[in-house]
Amino acid sequence: MIPRYRPLVDHWDWQRYALCRGMDTSLFFSPAGERGRARQVREEKARAICAACAVREVCARTALNSGEQYGFWGGLTEGEREAIRLRLRRRNLPPRAA
Ligand code: SF4
DSSP, X not given: XXXXXXXXXXXXXXXXXXXXXXXXXXXXXXXXXXXXXXXHHHHHHHHHHHHTOTTHHHHHHHHHHHTOOSSOBTXXXXXXXXXXXXXXXXXXXXXXXX
């Protein structure tokens, strides 16, 4: 039997609709040593962009499913994704956006 693979282009096709497309990635990825207020301000800006994004849910789900450890995806920080993963693991459920 031939395995059915989804074409990679379909799998990532949602990124064509990403509101952050073409934006400075430093808004979504923490620079080394970033702490406190600077981090909070950057994350608030990223969260506002994600909130208006048409593909926010699939973006968050992709990051959760792939175990993405870095960056702001689908309106979720690294810590928020980890908290969701832990909660789902405790309930023995697959990763998904909350
Ligand atoms: S949800 Fe946020 S990080 Fe994801 S594609 Fe949209 S703007 Fe980019």
